[in-house]
Amino acid sequence: MPIRVAHAQVAECRVLEPGLLWLRLRAPDVAASLRPGQFIAVVDRERLEPYLPTPLFPTHLSQDDIGCLVQVGERERWLTTLSEGRAVQITGPLGNGFALNGKGRNLLVVSEGMDGLPLLPLVQEAAGRRLEISALTWSPFSRAGLLPPGLLPSSAEYRSAVGTEALAGALDETLRWADAVYAAGSPALYLALAEAIQRVRLRYARGFCQVLVRRAMACGLGVCGQCRVRLKRGSALVCTDGPVFDLRDVV
Amino acid sequence: MRMHEAVKSPINLSVDLAPGHKVGLPLAVPILLGCSAAGYGDSPDVVDASALGAVVTLPLAARAGGAPPRFAPVPGGVVMDSGCPAAVRAVLRHQAERWRRANPPVIAHVAGDSPADLAACAEALEEVREVAALEWRADSLPPDEAASTAARLRAASDKPLLVQVPLVGALAYAEALAGVADALVVGAPPQGTAWSAEEEGWVRGDVHGAGVFPLVLHALHDLREFPRPLVAFGGIQSPEQAVQALLAGASAVMLDIAICRAPELPSEALAAIIREVENRALDDVRQLVGREAR
Numbered sequence: 001m002p003i004r005v006a007h008a009q010v011a012e013c014r015v016l017e018p019g020l021l022w023l024r025l026r027a028p029d030v031a032a033s034l035r036p037g038q039f040i041a042v043v044d045r046e047r048l049e050p051y052l053p054t055p056l057f058p059t060h061l062s063q064d065d066i067g068c069l070v071q072v073g074e075r076e077r078w079l080t081t082l083s084e085g086r087a088v089q090i091t092g093p094l095g096n097g098f099a100l101n102g103k104g105r106n107l108l109v110v111s112e113g114m115d116g117l118p119l120l121p122l123v124q125e126a127a128g129r130r131l132e133i134s135a136l137t138w139s140p141f142s143r144a145g146l147l148p149p150g151l152l153p154s155s156a157e158y159r160s161a162v163g164t165e166a167l168a169g170a171l172d173e174t175l176r177w178a179d180a181v182y183a184a185g186s187p188a189l190y191l192a193l194a195e196a197i198q199r200v201r202l203r204y205a206r207g208f209c210q211v212l213v214r215r216a217m218a219c220g221l222g223v224c225g226q227c228r229v230r231l232k233r234g235s236a237l238v239c240t241d242g243p244v245f246d247l248r249d250v251v
Numbered sequence: 252m253r254m255h256e257a258v259k260s261p262i263n264l265s266v267d268l269a270p271g272h273k274v275g276l277p278l279a280v281p282i283l284l285g286c287s288a289a290g291y292g293d294s295p296d297v298v299d300a301s302a303l304g305a306v307v308t309l310p311l312a313a314r315a316g317g318a319p320p321r322f323a324p325v326p327g328g329v330v331m332d333s334g335c336p337a338a339v340r341a342v343l344r345h346q347a348e349r350w351r352r353a354n355p356p357v358i359a360h361v362a363g364d365s366p367a368d369l370a371a372c373a374e375a376l377e378e379v380r381e382v383a384a385l386e387w388r389a390d391s392l393p394p395d396e397a398a399s400t401a402a403r404l405r406a407a408s409d410k411p412l413l414v415q416v417p418l419v420g421a422l423a424y425a426e427a428l429a430g431v432a433d434a435l436v437v438g439a440p441p442q443g444t445a446w447s448a449e450e451e452g453w454v455r456g457d458v459h460g461a462g463v464f465p466l467v468l469h470a471l472h473d474l475r476e477f478p479r480p481l482v483a484f485g486g487i488q489s490p491e492q493a494v495q496a497l498l499a500g501a502s503a504v505m506l507d508i509a510i511c512r513a514p515e516l517p518s519e520a521l522a523a524i525i526r527e528v529e530n531r532a533l534d535d536v537r538q539l540v541g542r543e544a545r
Contacts, residue, residue, distance in 0.1 A: 003296050005514050043512050048327040048461055053511055074448035075324060091297060091514070216449045218322050218329060219511040221295040224287045225309045225333060226320045234341070237290075 001033040001093055003221075008042075008090045011065060013082045020114075021070040021080055023056070028064040030092045036122035037097030037212055037244040040066060040090045041220040042079070050078055053091065055217045055239075057118035059151075066090075069117050069151075094220050095243050098122045098210050104179025106132045109156075110171070110193060112185025113137065113145035118212055119184050120151060127153035134159065134174050138167045138189065164192065171196035181209040183247070194251035209247035213238050262528050263535040264521070266304070266502050268480045269384065269411035269433035276384045276411040276433065278304030279355070281503035281524065281536055282493070282517050285436075285484050286310065286386065287331065287459070288507050291346050292357040297514035302521045303355045304503060307386055310336035310362040313371035321454045323447035328460015329508065330445040336362040339375045350381035358413065360386045366400045370407035377408050388415035390439035394427035401431040413482065415439035418463070421470040425477045434480040436505060437470045459507050461488050471499040475544040488513070490523030497524065497536070498543035 008027035016022050025031075030040060041053035054075055060067030070076050082088070100107075100122070107126050109119050116137060126133050133156040137147040142162060149158040161170040167189075175181070175196055183193055190211050197204050215238040218226040222240030229238055231249045236242060269276035282304055284294055289306035316335020323330045339361075350357050359382045363369035369387065376382045385408055389397035401414055411433040416424035418438035425435060440457035447454045464486030474481055483496035484505035493504045510516050528536055 005297050041511070045512065050324055051326075051328050051460055051512065052324055052508075089512075091511075216322065218331065219288075219295075219508055221297065221511055221514075222293065223284070223290045223295050223511070224322075224331065224508055225290065226322050226331060228320055228334070235337075 003091060003094060004029050004033075005089065005091045006030050007087050008066070010082045010084055010086045010088065013079070013084060015080055019072050021072050021076065023068045023070055023079055023082070025066045025068075025088070025090065026064055027066055027090055030090055031061060031066045032063050034058055034061055034066065034093045035097035036061070036125060037118055038093040038095050039118075039220070039243065040092035041094060043089050044078070045089050050075065052218055053220060054079065055094070055220055059117050059120040060124070061121045069120075071114055071117070091220065095239055096241070098182055098212075098244050100126060100129070101180040101207065104131075106177050106179045107134070108174050108178035108181045109133060109135045110181065110183040110185070110189065111135070111137045111147045112189045113139045114147060115186070115214065116147045116184045119182060122182055123152055123156060127155050133157065134178070136161065136170050136174060138162070138170070138185070140164065140188065167192055168196060172200055175200040181247075182211075183209065184212040190247060190251050194247055197247070204248070206246055206248055210244050211247050211250055212244050213242050213250060260525055261534070262525055263537070264525070266480070266537060268413065268482065268502060271479065272411045272433050274409075274411070278503060280304045280521055281497065282521055283307060283358070283482065283503055283505040284510065284517070285505035285507050286360040287333065287457070288510050291337070291342050292350055292353060294355070295510070295514065298510060299515075299518040300354060302518040305356045305358050305383060307358045307505065308342070308360050309333065310360050311339040311342055311372055311376075312336035312362045313368050313375065314338055315341065321447065321450055322456070323445035323450070323454040325443075325445045325458075325460070327462055328458060330443045330454050330456050330458055331508075332454050332456030339372050343375070343379065347379060347381065350379070353381065356383035357381055358384045358386050360388075361404070362387070366403040369400065370403050373404050373408040373410075377410070382410065384411040384413060384433070386413040386415065386436060388439040389424060389428070390415065390417035394423045397424060398427040398431055401428055405431060415484070417441075418466040418470045418485070422473050425474050429478065432479065434482055434502070435474065435477065436482045436484050437467060437474060437501070438484060440485060440507075441466065459485070459509075461486055464488070464492055468495065468499050471496065471501055472544060475500050475541060487516075487520070490516070490519040493520035494523050494527045497539045498541070500541040500544045502537070502540050
C-alpha cells in the first residue's frame with residue numbers, strides 16, 4: 001500500500017497507568033491499509049517539539065481508527081498532553097509487517113513483556129480467522145512486566161514464563177505443534193527462540209518464524225540511515241526493510 | 252506521484268551547480284535532498300520527485316566501519332551521529348540499478364579517514380554514470396588541508412565536486428577552496444552533543460533543526476563574493492526560507508531531515524520560488540540568486 005501523509009484527529013487519549021497511554025486516532029485514510037507489525041509516524045506540525053515524528057505501533061486496528069497502547073518514554077511523553085479533537089499529522093503505513101501464513105492453523109505468538117504490544121493486531125486478525133493461538137509472554141526477571149491476558153482475545157491460550165529456563169521449557173512445549181511463530185522482544189528472546197526451534201523442530205524453514213526488530217527510528221522513511229542494523233546477510237534499515245524480519249536473518 | 256507545476260512553468264528553473272566543469276551539474280530545479288534525507292540515493296515515496304533537482308546519498312567510504320548510527324532528539328531538532336559510512340562497493344551492488352532508473356540525479360557523499368581513502372572511494376564511483384557529482388564535507392580539517400584534500404579528490408575523479416564548509420568560519424574555507432570546489436554547500440551541519448534517553452548515553456554528531464537556518468543565512472551573506480555556486484543546507488523548514496536562501500545568494504537549496512516532518516516541503520518550496528520569480532517579474536530563477544544579499 002502506498003504511504004500516505006494524512007491528518008488524524010485524536011479520538012481518545014488516556015493515561016491508563018504511569019507509563020502506559022491509550023491513544024486512538026481517527027484516520028480513515030491510513031487505518032484501513034495498516035497491517036499488523038507496520039507502524040505510523042506521528043507529529044504535531046503546530047510545534048517544533050518534538051521535532052522528529054514519533055513512531056507508534058498500532059495495537060488495535062479498525063476501518064477508521066488506529067488504536068495504540070503506548071509505552072511512554074521520553075519520545076512519547078508529548079502524546080500524553082494531546083486533547084480529544086486535536087489534529088496531528090500521521091504518515092503510514094510504514095515498514096513491512098507480519099504476514100499470516102496461509103497454510104498454518106496453529107500460531108505461537110511470543111512476547112517479551114509489553115514489547116509484544118505490536119503483536120496484538122496480528123492476534124486479533126488470527127482470532128477473526130478462527131486460527132488456534134497460543135500466546136506466550138515472557139519476562140527475564142519478574143512477572144511485573146508481562147503482557148496482561150486481558151489484552152488478548154478470549155480464544156487465545158495464554159501462557160507466561162519468567163526467567164530463561166522457564167522460557168526454554170515453554171518454547172519446547174509450544175513449538176512442537178506450532179505452524180508459524182511470531183515474536184516481539186529483545187535479541188535475547190530471539191536467540192532463545194532460534195535455539196529452541198533448532199532443538200525441537202526437524203526443519204527450520206524460512207518463513208516459519210517472523211520477529212519484530214526494535215531500533216530507535218528517526219525518520220521512519222528510510223532516508224536518514226539511523227535505524228541501520230546488521231543482519232546475517234548484510235545490513236538493513238528497520239524502518240523500511242523491517243521492522244518484521246525472518247528470524248533466520250536475525251539470529 | 253503527481254507532476255509538479257514546475258513542469259508546466261514558463262520560468263527557467265534549471266541551475267548548473269558546476270558551470271566551470273567540463274560536464275557541469277545541471278539540475279532541472281534548484282531543490283536537493285541532502286545527506287540524511289535521501290538514504291543511499293532514494294527520494295522517499297511521500298516526496299514529489301519531480302520537485303527535486305538531485306538527491307545526495309548517505310556517506311560512502313572505500314571501507315565500511317563498525318560503529319552504529321545514533322541520535323538524540325533535542326528541542327527543535329536532533330543530534331545525529333550517522334555512524335561509520337557504508338562501503339561504496341556494497342552500496343553500488345544494491346543501488347546501481349535503482350540509480351539507473353532514478354530521477355532525479357544522484358550525488359554521492361564521499362567520506363574517508365585519509366585523502367587516500369577518499370580518493371579510493373571516488374575512484375570506485377568514477378565509472379558509475381548515474382552518479383552526477385561528488386559531495387565531501389571539509390569541516391574536520393583546517394582550510395589549507397581541506398583544499399589539498401579536495402584537490403586530491405579532484406585528481407581521483409572527473410565528476411563535479413561539491414564541498415560542505417563549516418557554517419562558522421566559512422569564508423576562510425571558501426578562499427582556500429575557490430580553485431578546487433565546483434560549488435560550496437553552506438554548510439556542514441554544526442556539531443553538538445545531547446543526552447539520549449533511549450541510548451542512555453551521550454550522542455555527539457550533526458545538529459539538524461530549525462535553529463541552524465540563521466547560521467546558514469549568515470554564512471551565505473559572508474560568501475556573497477564567492478565566484479562559484481553556493482548551496483544552502485541546514486534548517487530549512489518552510490517554503491519561505493527556501494526563497495530567503497536563494498535571495499541571500501544560494502543557487503539551490505538542500506533540504507535535510509525536516510522532510511520527514513514535512514514531506515511536502517520540496518514541492519511547496521519550489522512553488523514558492525516560482526511565485527517569487529513571478530512576483531519580481533523575472534523569467535529565470537538564476538535572476539533571484541543573491542538579489543537580496545547584503
